[in-house]
Amino acid sequence: MLESLYILAITVESMTGAIAAGRKEMDPFGVLVISCCTAVGGGSIRDVLLGNYPLVWIANPQFILVVCTAALLTILLRPRLSDMSTAFLVLDALGLVTFSIIGAQKTLALGHSPLIASMMAIFTGAFGGVIRDILCNDVPLIFRRELYGSISFAAAWLYMGLCWLLADMTTAILVTLITGFLLRLAAIAFDIEMPVFRYRESRYRDDDDS
Amino acid sequence: MLESLYILAITVESMTGAIAAGRKEMDPFGVLVISCCTAVGGGSIRDVLLGNYPLVWIANPQFILVVCTAALLTILLRPRLSDMSTAFLVLDALGLVTFSIIGAQKTLALGHSPLIASMMAIFTGAFGGVIRDILCNDVPLIFRRELYGSISFAAAWLYMGLCWLLADMTTAILVTLITGFLLRLAAIAFDIEMPVFRYRESRYRDDDDS
Amino acid sequence: MLESLYILAITVESMTGAIAAGRKEMDPFGVLVISCCTAVGGGSIRDVLLGNYPLVWIANPQFILVVCTAALLTILLRPRLSDMSTAFLVLDALGLVTFSIIGAQKTLALGHSPLIASMMAIFTGAFGGVIRDILCNDVPLIFRRELYGSISFAAAWLYMGLCWLLADMTTAILVTLITGFLLRLAAIAFDIEMPVFRYRESRYRDDDDS
Numbered sequence: 001m002l003e004s005l006y007i008l009a010i011t012v013e014s015m016t017g018a019i020a021a022g023r024k025e026m027d028p029f030g031v032l033v034i035s036c037c038t039a040v041g042g043g044s045i046r047d048v049l050l051g052n053y054p055l056v057w058i059a060n061p062q063f064i065l066v067v068c069t070a071a072l073l074t075i076l077l078r079p080r081l082s083d084m085s086t087a088f089l090v091l092d093a094l095g096l097v098t099f100s101i102i103g104a105q106k107t108l109a110l111g112h113s114p115l116i117a118s119m120m121a122i123f124t125g126a127f128g129g130v131i132r133d134i135l136c137n138d139v140p141l142i143f144r145r146e147l148y149g150s151i152s153f154a155a156a157w158l159y160m161g162l163c164w165l166l167a168d169m170t171t172a173i174l175v176t177l178i179t180g181f182l183l184r185l186a187a188i189a190f191d192i193e194m195p196v197f198r199y200r201e202s203r204y205r206d207d208d209d210s
Numbered sequence: 211m212l213e214s215l216y217i218l219a220i221t222v223e224s225m226t227g228a229i230a231a232g233r234k235e236m237d238p239f240g241v242l243v244i245s246c247c248t249a250v251g252g253g254s255i256r257d258v259l260l261g262n263y264p265l266v267w268i269a270n271p272q273f274i275l276v277v278c279t280a281a282l283l284t285i286l287l288r289p290r291l292s293d294m295s296t297a298f299l300v301l302d303a304l305g306l307v308t309f310s311i312i313g314a315q316k317t318l319a320l321g322h323s324p325l326i327a328s329m330m331a332i333f334t335g336a337f338g339g340v341i342r343d344i345l346c347n348d349v350p351l352i353f354r355r356e357l358y359g360s361i362s363f364a365a366a367w368l369y370m371g372l373c374w375l376l377a378d379m380t381t382a383i384l385v386t387l388i389t390g391f392l393l394r395l396a397a398i399a400f401d402i403e404m405p406v407f408r409y410r411e412s413r414y415r416d417d418d419d420s
Numbered sequence: 421m422l423e424s425l426y427i428l429a430i431t432v433e434s435m436t437g438a439i440a441a442g443r444k445e446m447d448p449f450g451v452l453v454i455s456c457c458t459a460v461g462g463g464s465i466r467d468v469l470l471g472n473y474p475l476v477w478i479a480n481p482q483f484i485l486v487v488c489t490a491a492l493l494t495i496l497l498r499p500r501l502s503d504m505s506t507a508f509l510v511l512d513a514l515g516l517v518t519f520s521i522i523g524a525q526k527t528l529a530l531g532h533s534p535l536i537a538s539m540m541a542i543f544t545g546a547f548g549g550v551i552r553d554i555l556c557n558d559v560p561l562i563f564r565r566e567l568y569g570s571i572s573f574a575a576a577w578l579y580m581g582l583c584w585l586l587a588d589m590t591t592a593i594l595v596t597l598i599t600g601f602l603l604r605l606a607a608i609a610f611d612i613e614m615p616v617f618r619y620r621e622s623r624y625r626d627d628d629d630s
Contacts, residue, residue, distance in 0.1 A: 030353030143450030
């Protein structure tokens with residue numbers, strides 16, 4: 001089940017990458033590269049930080065074909081994309097929680113602590129989008145959007161707590177998926193955001209870009 | 211032969227890094243750092259993703275000296291650089307194809323699939339420039355420039371196809387180098403570009419930067 | 421002693437990350453992520469490039485708690501931060517030199533050459549700030565600020581020279597710390613900068629962003 005959700009997650013992430021590339025008027029090659037980096041970039045950062053080789057997509061190149069097909073479909077479906085934005089948000093929420101569970105699970109399986117596992121959930125879930133935004137020269141949106149990364153973090157802890165309480169991974173995955181998914185949808189629907197931390201001050205050394 | 215071309219490639223990439231740093235008015239230290247990252251960054255990403263340690267420049271620090279010398283020469287040659295822009299484009303085209311062949315070759319030698327090898331050709335050939343553009347806070351140009359990354363990808367497949375057909379690596383390298391080189395020059399001379407994928411739509415969640 | 425200084429260095433770097441995130445109006449989660457990446461990002465790049473696993477903060481998750489506490493304190497201390505900017509600059513200078521010594525030391529301990537060790541000093545000392553600036557979509561300031569990265573480089577060579585001359589690591593660390601620290605303070609106080617390398621020319625292929 002987690003594998004089917006993984007394929008869904010990389011498909012959706014690939015499509016968000018293709019859309020971001022389209023907004024920067026890239027050629028089809030650029031779209032494919034951005035899509036691949038968005039879809040498998042977060043998991044790659046996780047595995048590189050953990051020294052966990054080979055990377056998933058290098059050992060399983062078929063996932064790259066899935067990602068590229070999704071990107072090409074996005075280009076073809078261009079005129080229809082605006083009708084699908086709600087579907088996108090829903091699938092992206094599912095992808096975020098899936099990636100987070102996978103990230104936490106893999107890190108724990110390597111014998112690392114839950115704190116590190118929750119950080120790796122964030123890398124897996126949200127840093128594909130960070131790479132996408134950096135390659136497109138945007139400010140990474142996850143740091144500013146409704147609870148995006150926070151849900152990744154919360155999902156990881158919920159999953160690990162449930163595994164520990166229930167000693168039943170399948171139930172833990174299902175409950176985390178449903179809870180995280182609903183939380184993200186609620187955050188979008190009701191525009192829930194954390195209060196931001198504003199810092200404006202002229203004498204600090206970092207402020208010399210004014 | 212491939213080693214001489216490798217040295218040529220890192221030299222040229224280093225010079226493009228120095229020029230980009232100069233356009234951002236960096237000090238000589240910044241120029242050196244950007245030059246090094248541009249010249250060996252693409253290959254480093256490849257080897258880190260593959261878990262292929264030690265990295266080339268860490269095992270062979272003399273390459274760093276080559277890169278730094280090239281960067282310092284660029285600073286000294288500043289008044290003459292505009293006369294050399296054609297020479298640059300030609301050498302850069304040769305560097306791109308060389309890096310792509312090396313990237314594909316090393317990946318295959320580690321036992322990975324041709325699909326992964328062609329992706330590693332792109333990382334090796336074009337991502338030095340991506341790192342340069344990110345460090346200079348530009349939109350990475352390879353995603354928008356005449357067939358730059360696509361030639362890297364095509365060169366990798368041509369090289370692997372020829373190796374498989376001819377079982378003669380030297381011929382494969384030579385034919386790929388010449389074909390890729392001419393293709394890139396043709397793309398520059400005739401301003402060949404792929405049609406871009408444009409996506410503009412206001413209701414998608416990623417569009418909140420407007 | 422180096423461990424206490426390390427903890428001081430990640431604390432200060434974390435606070436600079438939190439301030440940069442605050443200037444971009446990020447939510448507390450974004451502040452924490454940026455702080456972590458700033459504090460341990462430089463060392464992580466070093467260890468990933470060297471293939472030196474596990475990373476320090478993955479093997480010692482308590483450092484992450486230190487970093488997060490420092491980031492949260494920065495948010496709470498917000499109204500007082502402008503009174504503390506001098507203290508910041510002083511601590512940051514100490515952090516920079518500490519990171520540089522640690523970077524050089526670890527690289528030499530792995531059997532690499534002094535040239536590579538001096539490059540790793542720069543990655544450890546200055547690239548946490550580079551990651552911070554990239555995540556905040558700023559031009560990385562280290563390439564343009566008073567001798568920041570150059571001091572990292574010089575401190576590494578001073579440390580290695582003293583180790584070789586004196587065969588006494590403690591003295592070498594102390595002398596390097598004091599010298600590098602004073603040099604950085606002098607650079608700030610007297611606004612010492614290297615002459616910049618300017619390159620402006622319209623016909624070069626990279627200039628098409630004008």
